[in-house]
Every structure is written in C-alpha cells, then in structure tokens.
Amino acid sequence: MTGVRQISVFASNRPGKIAAITGVLAEAGINIMGMNIASSGDFGVIKFLVNDLEKADRALREKGFTISLNEVLAIEMEDVPGGLHRIADLLYRKNINVEYSYGLPMKPHRNAILIIEVEDVEQAKLLLKNEPLRFLSEPEIQKERG
Amino acid sequence: MFWQKEIETLSRDKLSALQLERLGRTLARVYERVPFYRKAMDGNGFRPEDLRGLKDITALPFTTREDLRAGYPDGLLAVERTEAVRLHTSSGTTGKPKAIFFSRRDLDQAAELLARCLVMTGTGPGDVLQNMMTYGLFTGALMMHYAAEKVGILVIPSGPGNTERQLDLMRDFGTTVLHITPSYLLYLADYLARAGLDPARDLKLKRAYVGAEPYSEETRRKIESLYGIDIYNSYGLSEMNGPGVAFECAGKQGMHLWEDNFLMEVVDPETGRPRAEGEAGELILTTLNREAMPIIRYRTRDITSVISEPCACGRTHRRITRIAGRADDMFIVRGVNIFPQQVERVLMAVSGVAQNYQIILDSYDQMTVRVEIQREVFDGHVEHLIRLKNLIIDRLRSEIVVRPEVELVEPGSLPTFEGKGKRVIDRRTM
Structure with a gap:
C-alpha cells in the first residue's frame, strides 16, 4: 500500500x-x-x-x-450508515490507536476518504495488510476527491 | 601565567594593609576636593583621620546611581577638569546619564587590571582579539582595547553588528579571542549554523570574554559546547572602570576581584546592613586607586557573594560568585522574589527549547514564560509539544516555587538581541 x-x-x-x-x-x-x-x-x-x-x-x-x-493512512470509506464504524471497529480489533482523523469527500462513487494518523504508521500498515480495505495513494486521492 | 605576579599573589595581610593605606588616601582626597563627600562625612561625624580599620568604612553613607546623576556633569570630580583625559557615560533608561572621568594614570591602571585578566586566562602575544563590544561612551570596548594592546595582543576593533563582516574578519585574520555580549554570541552561533559553518572547524577561536549582560552557567556551557571554546566570566561596571573589576581564572570557579584597587562589601539590598561572610547580597565597591573620580561605597545593585577560600591559581584576591541578578531586575510574583536568570537556567537545561525566551507579568499572582521551540524537535505531534510544555512548567515550579504559565512559540518569533536583552515585560505598573 x-x-x-x-x-x-x-x-x-x-x-x-x-x-x-x-x-x-x-x-x-x-x-x-x-x-x-x-x-x-x-x-x-x-x-x-x-x-x-x-x-x-x-x-x-x-x-x-x-x-x-x-505519513498518514488514507482509507476509502463507504458513505452509508456504519461506514466509519466498519473501519473504526477493525482498527480497534487490531489494537491501533488513532491520534487524529478527518474525512474527505470522493466524487464519482459517493464514497469518502478517511485520513487517519497513528503513532506508528509502518506497524499499522502491516497489521492492516490483509484486511478488505482500500488504501489510496496520493495520486489516487487527487483523482478521486470530490 | 601572571601579569603582575607580586601584587596578584600578595599575602592577605599585606593586601589588607595596602587597602587600608589606599582607603585612607582616597578618603582624605575626596574630603578635601569633593564637596559631596565632605558633606557626607561631616554629616556622619566622620573625618578621614578617624579611619583605623577597613570596617570603619561602614560609618560612611553609600553612593548611589542617583548621587552620580545628581553630580552630573562633573560634580564628583576630584581633579581639575584639565587633568581628566577620558570621559565615559553610563546611560540609564530614564533621566540623566552618569559621567565618569579618568585621568591618564586612571586609564593606565584600568588597563593594568584588565591585562591581569587577559594573561590570567591564557591570552598573550600571538593572540588576535576581535573586540565586538560597543566603542564609544560605553567603557567596555575601549578599556579592553587598551589592555589588550598593553599585553601585546593584535586587536581588531570591530565593534558589534554587521555579522557578515565580523565573520570575514574572524576568518581572514584568524581571530582567537572574542570580547562580546552573551546575546550576540548566541545570535552568532545561530548565524553560523544557518550559514552551514562549524566554528570548531572553520574558525580559530580559543576563548571568549563574555560580559555586559547577565547570563547563566547553563548558557555558558551551552556556548562553550556550541563553539568548542572557553568562556570566561568577567564583571565590571562603567562607574568602576568597566570590565576587569573581577574576572575568572582558568579554574572558572568565581571571579577574582582586584582588591588592591577595590574595596568590596556585601550588604542586604533592602536594609543596607552587612551580610555575613559568604552570604549573598548587593555588592558595594569603593575605588582605592583612582585619581580623577574616586567613588566611595557605591551601590552596584548586583547580587553576589564572596568566596574567601584560597584559589588553586595562587591569587590571593578573593573571588565573587557569578552575579545572581540585578537587585533591579528582581520581580515579585505571589510574594516570591524571582530573577530572570533563574528562569533562563531552567530553560537552558531543557532540550527542545531554543535560546530565546520572554517573561510576561500581567498580574501580581501570575507570570507567563514564552519559550521558542527548536525547529528540529517539531514532529507534527501536538502531544509531544504538550509534554514539552508540561516539563518546562514542572521544572520552573521547582526552581522558582511559583507555577508559571508557559507558552510555546515558533522559533524566531521572539525578539533577538544584538545588544542588551530585555527579557521581562512588566505590564503591571502601567
């Protein structure tokens, strides 16, 4: 990612x-x-x-x-009830502590981007590697942002 | 190394006898020639011939800065104006300045004292001294200039400011010694860092004489490691020749005060009563070897204490401790006496904090300390900054008892000083 x-x-x-x-x-x-x-x-x-x-x-x-x-993590988040919860719950289960977080809208899909900042970004990436999450790169954010 | 070994190592008995003899001469001289002192002595029922021991001086009133101002321009002169060859003034923030006159002999004597200081700290022929103090009415630069020439040192009379040119001079002429204020020396360190220069590698500096402003032991150590040089504390004031009244030897444990030229007392700054030996108080000085303008029991307003133990360097002249503060700089918060130097001492020991700070007094029970963070410690995490801030608050509270507010500010946002630094902003009396 x-x-x-x-x-x-x-x-x-x-x-x-x-x-x-x-x-x-x-x-x-x-x-x-x-x-x-x-x-x-x-x-x-x-x-x-x-x-x-x-x-x-x-x-x-x-x-x-x-x-x-x-470095921060940028994760695609479904723009539906429970969208943020799905990610937050996953972070909780992986014992990843969120320091700061904010959301960005995404244009074509009615989805959103969740930006999260954690103490150890490398470890967080490792823990989330096999999870069904879509991580966005910098160019992707630029392209998909609403 | 000694400049005048005999007098610098004179036995205490002989030194006291010399002091008494010179004090007697000084008192007789001012009684005869200076109406201000004649009146002071008459008012206390004292005649110069009553002097039996050095302690008898306590029968005389103090001379204050206000007395010197009242005597402006030449009311305290003990010679004809034509016998004076140099005038210095010391400006206050308000009111008239203090004018100090020197005869040819006085200037030569002042240079001898400062020559002792230079040689004592290892400076001699072959050294190059860049004199970055202000030339002019202020005594600092000129007195050092003449002393260094007397010893046979090459003097670069650069004065302060124009940092780029200072650096050129240092490099082109291989400057080994600086005479400079602490705030300018700190500014210069920052300047060198920004220019990508390493003083230890790119310059030939060996030592610096740092004075004219108070600074803490932590600041000294910080500068010494930044530059890889020795810093020697010096003490002086324009009213008493300027620099070289007292100076550190290589031991760096207090400053030898030249007792053949000055008689020192330490008193309670509030009551004026003598302090017990070794106790801190206001330094009182009497000139013992001055022609043009002797000054009796001058209130320096500087807080220090006397170290009577013999020094390993062999000099018998007693030492005074680093100036703890100016009686006038002291401020009071919640009934506690605080010197800005205490705050500085704490800040210099905290890593992540830059060299600049400011103390804001808005009320009598609260002080705010503004501290610049160092650019390198900022990692984007607000928690780390909060931790730094709390650490500073805790350290300050244990040093000064009062719990201050601390504001972390951006590097370079507080005023920097090339001259005398004003760290305390007191808004309470406005």
Whole structure:
C-alpha cells in the first residue's frame, strides 16, 4: 500500500495565523485537499493534505514556518450508515490507536476518504495488510476527491 | 601565567594593609576636593583621620546611581577638569546619564587590571582579539582595547553588528579571542549554523570574554559546547572602570576581584546592613586607586557573594560568585522574589527549547514564560509539544516555587538581541 504524506505546521494560537499559512500556499498555487487543526490552548498544529507536497514544504520553509512531514493512512470509506464504524471497529480489533482523523469527500462513487494518523504508521500498515480495505495513494486521492 | 605576579599573589595581610593605606588616601582626597563627600562625612561625624580599620568604612553613607546623576556633569570630580583625559557615560533608561572621568594614570591602571585578566586566562602575544563590544561612551570596548594592546595582543576593533563582516574578519585574520555580549554570541552561533559553518572547524577561536549582560552557567556551557571554546566570566561596571573589576581564572570557579584597587562589601539590598561572610547580597565597591573620580561605597545593585577560600591559581584576591541578578531586575510574583536568570537556567537545561525566551507579568499572582521551540524537535505531534510544555512548567515550579504559565512559540518569533536583552515585560505598573 502506498503512503500518503501530510504537512504539519506549528502555529501560535493567534488571529490571522491560519491566514498567514494559507496565504503562502495560495500564492504558491497549491491546492489544499484536506485540513485539520489540533489545538492546545496557546498553540496548535495545523495539518494539510496538499496536491504538491514538495512545493508546499519549500514555500512554507522559505517563509520561516516550523513544519514537519509525516505519513498518514488514507482509507476509502463507504458513505452509508456504519461506514466509519466498519473501519473504526477493525482498527480497534487490531489494537491501533488513532491520534487524529478527518474525512474527505470522493466524487464519482459517493464514497469518502478517511485520513487517519497513528503513532506508528509502518506497524499499522502491516497489521492492516490483509484486511478488505482500500488504501489510496496520493495520486489516487487527487483523482478521486470530490 | 601572571601579569603582575607580586601584587596578584600578595599575602592577605599585606593586601589588607595596602587597602587600608589606599582607603585612607582616597578618603582624605575626596574630603578635601569633593564637596559631596565632605558633606557626607561631616554629616556622619566622620573625618578621614578617624579611619583605623577597613570596617570603619561602614560609618560612611553609600553612593548611589542617583548621587552620580545628581553630580552630573562633573560634580564628583576630584581633579581639575584639565587633568581628566577620558570621559565615559553610563546611560540609564530614564533621566540623566552618569559621567565618569579618568585621568591618564586612571586609564593606565584600568588597563593594568584588565591585562591581569587577559594573561590570567591564557591570552598573550600571538593572540588576535576581535573586540565586538560597543566603542564609544560605553567603557567596555575601549578599556579592553587598551589592555589588550598593553599585553601585546593584535586587536581588531570591530565593534558589534554587521555579522557578515565580523565573520570575514574572524576568518581572514584568524581571530582567537572574542570580547562580546552573551546575546550576540548566541545570535552568532545561530548565524553560523544557518550559514552551514562549524566554528570548531572553520574558525580559530580559543576563548571568549563574555560580559555586559547577565547570563547563566547553563548558557555558558551551552556556548562553550556550541563553539568548542572557553568562556570566561568577567564583571565590571562603567562607574568602576568597566570590565576587569573581577574576572575568572582558568579554574572558572568565581571571579577574582582586584582588591588592591577595590574595596568590596556585601550588604542586604533592602536594609543596607552587612551580610555575613559568604552570604549573598548587593555588592558595594569603593575605588582605592583612582585619581580623577574616586567613588566611595557605591551601590552596584548586583547580587553576589564572596568566596574567601584560597584559589588553586595562587591569587590571593578573593573571588565573587557569578552575579545572581540585578537587585533591579528582581520581580515579585505571589510574594516570591524571582530573577530572570533563574528562569533562563531552567530553560537552558531543557532540550527542545531554543535560546530565546520572554517573561510576561500581567498580574501580581501570575507570570507567563514564552519559550521558542527548536525547529528540529517539531514532529507534527501536538502531544509531544504538550509534554514539552508540561516539563518546562514542572521544572520552573521547582526552581522558582511559583507555577508559571508557559507558552510555546515558533522559533524566531521572539525578539533577538544584538545588544542588551530585555527579557521581562512588566505590564503591571502601567
């Protein structure tokens, strides 16, 4: 299965901080496919799934942002009642702890993409290898996203 | 290595006798020539000829910064203006500056003291000293300049700033010694790292004299390992010649204060009463060997204590401990006295934290410490940042008793300092 990388940005919790980051991405012509904010009072970590990771990385570094790249799992999720539960239950049975998660819509199939972030992504991939799940690669997300 | 071995290793008895003799001369001189001191002595019923022992000095009032300001421009001068050959001023944040005059002999004496310091720490002919302190009304750079020339060291009078050119000078002329402020030295380390330079490999530095701003032992060790050099603490103030009043020897265990030139006392900063030997308090200095502008019992506002045990280096002049803080920098939160240096000490010992910090005081029962995280420790996990933050809070609470708020901020987002750093922002009195 192919890994999907997201870019995380450290940010003080101040008005205009997100706009400062998205401004850099917009100027660099980067499309944001998914986004999630993990906040802890005075600071937070903003995570982006983008169409051009290298370019986003370069643009944000140049502007002095504190960033980190890490791999996440992108799993196709049926857009029906119980769709998320099927995956969550599987993760539970494999004893995989989810740190962060967010969903993306998918265009042609009325399905969705679930992005999950775990402490040990390599181990999670190994544990889920033989399960009936569809993992999406970066190009696949770009193609299938709604 | 000694510059003036005889005087540097004079027996304690002889040193005390010399101090008493010089104190007597100094008091007689100011009584006769400086109305401010004559009035002070008369007011306390003291005449210079009453002096029997060094302890008798406690009968005299202190000289404060305010007294020096009130005497501006030349009210405390003990010679004719024509006999003074150098003027330095020390600016306060408010009000008039303090003006300090030096005669030709005073300047030569100041250079001798600092020459002792240079030689004591292994600097000598063949060394190249890049003097990155401010030349001008501030004493730091000029005093070092003359002392280094006296010893026979090549001096590069670069002054501070223009980091690119500083680096060129260091490389082109093989600088071995720096005279610099701690905040600029830290800034320079960051600059070198960004330029992809390794000081141990790309420069010839052996040691640095770091002063003019307080910094902690942790900061010293951090800089020493960043550069692979020795850092020697120096203590001085413009009112007392500038740098070289006290200096570390190779042992790096406290700074030898040149007692043939200065008489020291340590007092309670609140009451002015003498502290017991070895106890911390405000350092009080009297010049013993100055012509143009002797100063009696000057309140330095610096907190230190005296180390009376003999030093392995053989010098008999007693040492003072690293300055614990300025009596004026101390702030109070929930009734606890706190020095910024305590906070710095804790932060420097936590890995994952950069060199810059800020203390914000918004109320009398809460302080906030802003800390820059290091770029390299950020791995995208908010839990790891929370863990770092909690670690800092715990360490600070055990050091300063008060539990502070801690804000983690982005690297480079706090102001960096090329000169004197202002770390505490007190909004409580506004």
